Amino acid sequence: MIKKYIFLLSSCIVALCCFQTATAQSKLVDRVAATVGSGIILQSDIEMQYAQYLAGGEKPNENMKCYVLQQLVTQKLLSQQAMIDSIEVSEAEVDDNLNRRMQMMVRQAGGKERLEEFLNRSLLQYKEEMRPSVSEQLKAQKMQQNIVTTINVTPQEVKTYFNGLNQDSLPYFNTEVEVGEIVINPVLTKEEKEQYRQKVEGYRQQILNGSDFGTIARLYSEDAAAPYGGESGFQTRDYWAKEFSAMAFKLKEGEVSPVFETQFGFHILQVLQRRGEEVNVRYIVVIPKPTNASLERAKAKIDSISDKVEQGKMSFHTAASLYSENNETKYTGGMILNEEDRTGLIPMDRLDRETFTAIDPLQVGQYSKSFLSKDRTGKQVYKFMYLKSRIAPHKANLEQDFAKIQEAAKQDKINRKLSEWFELRKENTFIDINPDFIKCDELKLWINKDETLAQK
Template sequence: MSRNRCIFLFLTLVTFSYQAWAQEAKVIDKVAAVVGSNIILQSEIEMQYAQYLAQGNKANEDFKCYILQQQLTQKLLAQQAAIDSIDVSEGEVDDNINSRLRYMSNQAGGQERLEQFLNRSLLQYKEEMRPSVYEQLKANKMQQDIVSGIDVTPLEVKRYFESLDTDSLPYFNTEVEVGELVIFPQLTREEKQQFRDRAEDLRRQVAEGADFATIARLYSQDPGSAPYGGDLGFNTRDGFVKEFSAVAFRLKPGELSPVFESEYGFHFLEVLERRGEEVRTRHVLIQIKPTAASLARAKTHIDSIYEHVVDNKLDFYTAATLYSDNKETKYNGGMLLNMENQQSRTTMIPADKLDASVFTAIDTLQPGQYSRPAEFTDRTGKTGYRFTYLKSRTPPHQANLEQDFAKIKEAALQDKINRKLSEWFEGRRKVTFININEEYHDCDDLKIWLKEQGDTTVAKL
């Protein structure tokens, strides 16, 4: 079965489930729980459960307990956020919704197909999503506020590790520390001119009356916004690269910018709306593709750096900081970070989590060695050259403080955060009216929310 066919069946099932839920909800809707002044409807739970089934999961009525538990948590956090004057801007809600819809459109094969599957316009669907997304973002901010500033000392890490059952300590597979030095081809002004000319031609068509959204859908090379007619939603200055911000915040609504260059290529944009410190724009992007001559120059450049590093005329960390074009690693001496461990920012990466091309490059290396420069394409589609450095390779082992301090520190920190959240929720539950429908009283996920009659929390509805 083709991927598109699978997507069609999935989205059709979501749509039918949603429609069936909506029709039934008009008849059977009831209150599943009350949290303070807010209610959770049975229809909300049924809708999420229908989506759970539509994703290919097996029927499991207990999952409704989990859904309700998540809803209770969200309501409690959102209520406290309102008390503490923690709010979410319209721009944050728009950005979150737009991000979700971009993903859904990509999965569906375009905006029109998604609207067909949903049986509603994306504008209508966005408005339906808005209250839920707004509440969810408020709850997230409240939770972040509760745990902000929490850290663990080395002594706390040691005590946490010593409290663990030695028989249940995790076993880590091979881990490596890897660096890379990347050089992307730099085009001359003359080499770039063909791409600028293409952007200028498209801008001219818009200026002469062509529909901006149609031009963007047909020709823009920004995969994230092209399906939406180039619409980027509301953003602050920090939401764009500096060249884009400088243009976007200088224009008035309805104005068309000249063609300008950023690290992504040549753009032109139109401002759709201004709202305080936020601006809603749409743009067309023409990416700059490397020429054969620019690739040859990049290869010569990286070969020269490689020879200096291998001959110990220049250490790898200095070379990466000075010359690498990978902005994510150059200020870390070229070293890759474990993206699943951002709090401790460890350079230890499980070998099976490496990009396949990086793993192949270091597979035969010994610690301290370098792979030869080779052409590659990064995850954004840019072509360049890189060589890799294997700093260390740690064999499989059971967790210990000496080798795994960073990972154990992260676990200790998460344990401390969880305990802080548990204390907070316990305190709020004691002073908040919570009424849960009797049909959910056997749910293991909800035991902590159910209290004896006479407590502030009421457990019968």
Template sequence: MKKSLSVLVFIFLAFGYSAIAQEIDKVVSVVGNNIILKSEVEDQYSQYLAQGNPDDSSVKCVILHQLLTQKLLAQQAVIDSIEVTEDEVDDNINRRLRYMSNQAGGQERLEQFLGMSLLQYREKMRATVREMMVANRMQQKITEGIDVTPNEVRTYFESIPTDSLPNFGTEVEVGEIVFQPKLTDEEKKPFYDRAESIRQEVLGGKDFGTMARIYSQDPGSASEGGEMPFADRSTFVKEFSAVAFRLKAGEISKVFETEFGYHFLQVIERRGEQVKVRHILISMVPTPASLDRAQNLADSVYNEITAGNLDFYTAAAIYSDNKETKYNGGMILNAENVNTRTTYIPVEQLDAGIFTAIDTLEPGEYSRASKFTGPDGKDAYRLVYLKSRTAPHQASLQQDYAKIKEAALDEKMNGIVADWFEERRKSSYIRIDEDYQSCDVLDVWK
């Protein structure tokens, strides 16, 4: 729909600080009591380039615009006593680091690019992420309770010239039931024995950190000697949390099992309701027999569904091992449009395996179970349901009401936030360095 640069839309190209030479650390802008350093702009621009984007110095203007927006919102958030908890910051950082690792091609390559370990980078980016989260929360407060009526949606749609209406490609509604292989106690034993063997070496005097770097299969902590940042009980899965908060500082646990495999851990330090630990993980790999059992169960569920003895949504709730979809009747949400929780997904966004599974299906049909590799790198089986397929078309109010409503709401909130910024700009001291005076996008701040 109508897309333009606005104070409502934050497109942070990167975040945090990297090892940039101190000579570029000059103040490029002042917003009230806050400053923006050239290193902040340059760091975000360098990561923009690292994502494969073309060299375009005008992007630095956009980055500074976004930083000015963030600073002004964060400044007001202090006045309004808006805060975020350390747990929320940790969760946000963890999600960002997982995304960055995937984009970089793995943790090691990301650390090479950053020039530091993820543990070091985590601490460097904490203040920046906290400020960004506070700014986002302030923006949410400005627009809380804002909605659009059906009449406003219609008025918005009718205001768009017919030749400017967007065209939508093929969209589908797809569900899945995932069957992960379950290992028997006998099949699990070699993995347990391996974890216990490493634990005995540590108890015998081997350095925990060195052993974690060599043997641990946790990609997020192995390179840090198994060390994890301070966290509360809610950060870990319940089995891990139960062990971590039961031990005293320095103690090493017995081997225990979680959904990720077999672990043992050592408590490094305890601060009230937070604990700092290091651990070693031995992941469990599906055996051929466990894969056969998963396939047999998937085939059985498929037969029950196609025979009319079991509906897909109930089957997903009972059998699916995908926690993100099983309580949604197995239906996959549009990852690019999570705010509206829409199930309509452009086919180009589909996982390649799901696209192949539904390619020959008609709406209302189910694919037979097929093997696939999950996000954890382990094989599993899934059967796929094609609920609907929408042909390419020009936007219409009847067919695309949810999308049009979202665009109308965006426009309404844009106006409200723009008015808020206009008032704050008038009463805030703002200075922009002469190097950025030619940036058209910054005219609103001058």
């Protein structure tokens, strides 16, 4: 059954992004590894992704090449159907994906120069080489999403799915909790922020006096694009904060902006090139740091909110909606969602240390004292926590774990739908696998039985 091998292509795209080495290329004599409909998969395609597998620190494993080829076959089928269905990906989507990959690869390699040495080519050249492959991957991903986008499960289907499981091997869940938070950011006054504005103005004057923008960005910008000399790649208006977009689309090519502020800090930028509704810029950002006074103001504000909630003058959920400055939880009444299944129940052993420490001594319905913490970007914030419920360790059951079982039932239905789709395409698409891959268990489902017997 194909179902055994189906998975969401979004994970494939992340885990198996193309990554080739000069060494691998020098040893490779290219050939066709598989033909799928009107497209081919080259041995070099497999080697590129196997190189990424090794670059991640994994031990050599030739069987991984079988897995890679199996996934490339499914990708080809999906991307070819995407063309038939007129599913497209924009240049901006491809650029965004490529930029994120490049940033990740630069971090893994320890810098832009080291990565370019490893690749034996410039990042710009490598990005252009990767562009067709990334475009195909994104089309395949969109096609798969189209296939399963309308799938849902009814309560009866959830119950049927659960009753069909082996009741002796149901999972055992550790202690789970529902927790909420209210977050307050320290806010600097205009006077407190002025030193950061002046710092960026100083960098601007250096550039206007002849210093290289890219060099200044590498040295002083506080952003993930700094190793690229602050270059963003082509982006649309909705990619940036509105103040940044307004400036980027207002300037002429080559022009350096005045200092301006967004929620992320103080910036200057220079437009490198326009392309329709996209623009490529390089920029410098300096992020203001909280002062002691701003932290004290934030502490006073959150303690005031906490007092109102503790005294019953306002519910926790109302207070979170009105005052919390974390947009990820503000609109859920302050409740933190489990990122894996998007439910409110979170295993205690998956909480970060600060949250665990804050709620562990609480009884259900209690609130923690306010404490200084950091958000996902590393910025200092004040918060206090609410323990809504605590579920003791238990064996999976419909009453306590309906949301989890519902998600599992939905995923099972998605897998069966994808299996049916691939079975149909297998019957109606010419697929030829190179005889050298006949030994791969992962590829036997794509090989015609008569063909297999003939090759024996």
